[in-house]
Amino acid sequence: MTEARPDFRQGPGITRVAALLGDPSRAAMAEALMSGMALTANELAQEAGIAASTASGHLAQLLHEGLLSVTPRGRHRYYRIAGPEVASALEGLMGLVEAKGPSRCRPGPHDPALRHARSCYDHLAGALAVQMHDSLAARGLLRPGPEGLVLSETGASALAPLLPGVRLLAGRQCLDWSERRMHLAGPLGRALLLALLDQGWARRGQGREIALTRREEAGFAALFPLPQGSGAVW
Amino acid sequence: MTEARPDFRQGPGITRVAALLGDPSRAAMAEALMSGMALTANELAQEAGIAASTASGHLAQLLHEGLLSVTPRGRHRYYRIAGPEVASALEGLMGLVEAKGPSRCRPGPHDPALRHARSCYDHLAGALAVQMHDSLAARGLLRPGPEGLVLSETGASALAPLLPGVRLLAGRQCLDWSERRMHLAGPLGRALLLALLDQGWARRGQGREIALTRREEAGFAALFPLPQGSGAVW
DNA sequence: CCGGTGCTTCGGTGAGGGCCGAAGCATTCC
């Protein structure tokens, strides 16, 4: 016998958030914002294929629930994902639809460029991100700490050309939904992606794509070499 | 006239899953199953406060979408969370509502026992889980590999009393939503929790709670000592 | 100033979907 129900007919806390993400239009907006770029209300409306007025209502809800943040700039209002927790939750849901297999094979987001390198909210994802993680891990430059993964001192010096004043930023492992392997997220992951972009090791392409020229690709490989056993050796 | 839209009004992939979790009744069921225990359809109906027929429909949807799995046992049907990816997605959503702060302070799930030690789908969570992770990390027994975190060889031998035949199981770091710190999830996390329970280092309490007697608490502390700097030192 | 844009609020409309009770199968217990 479960005694008197303490639960006020409203469901657990995740209900509100999940319901917001469970609407096609709002989900489309959220996914568009996962590129890490800030988008205006009109752009998001177009992305979702709805009227501006409808989009406005959706955005107000997402804002009120803390999933998005907004920065007014002139007569535009730029929306973006509110924070890493939101990105994590969205990643989790995305990983879920990937894991459910080829039941619904969307051709769009699966193009090779995105599998190779893309931004995942604020950090690098795709094959190159996995290589970055594996290279650091295999060389012992990464170790777990209370707040997540941190660079060892030799690791910090190895990345000096990329991040001159790298501090002991905490990162975390994030399951890459195209590679099914771990890559680096968290503050450390963000710092690495920003450094790659700021210092010309890579550039933003269409949407979430991260583009590298052949020369940049070589530079990346030199910075993040893979010893020998690349795969699931250990 | 909106019928000429090339986009099939269905939204991105996360929509379906999020919409499922966005219903109060389904969310309540999912959260109840996060204890890791398999529950019958009737128990879940009662948990959600709905009729058995309604619950049956919900469970069919969750099953069809791959969020739950079912094992018929006699005249009962035991439902459980389908896999780690589902648990991760739910954790992400839970972390989100925690991060949004005291806007809705639910007293129930916040009792001290749950903050101290609870099961998070299949692994240990709470203060003790953080201690376990930090102890292993601080002693250098954990290191990142391609598939996640693995125990070093000295780590495997240190845990021999707990896991005699421990293999190189991959774990991953998971943000604890009550402690705001990392704990161990993944296959390694699951194996550790199972070993703790099977070998009498701890027992299941009410719901997700993990209970330890004073003696068991001491044994745990001996197995997972914290060197000295416990907190956010590095 | 006065158009021109970006964004929001406001009613009214419509459909998708959650809810229940009753009836239909399946399984186990006596």
Added chain:
DNA sequence: GGAATGCTTCGGCCCTCACCGAAGCACCGG
């Protein structure tokens, strides 16, 4: 065997909520 229990399907009710267009504010330009 028959009765009780667990679960599912079916039909019908009702309410929430996404949607749009038009009108109302803000902000920028000439």
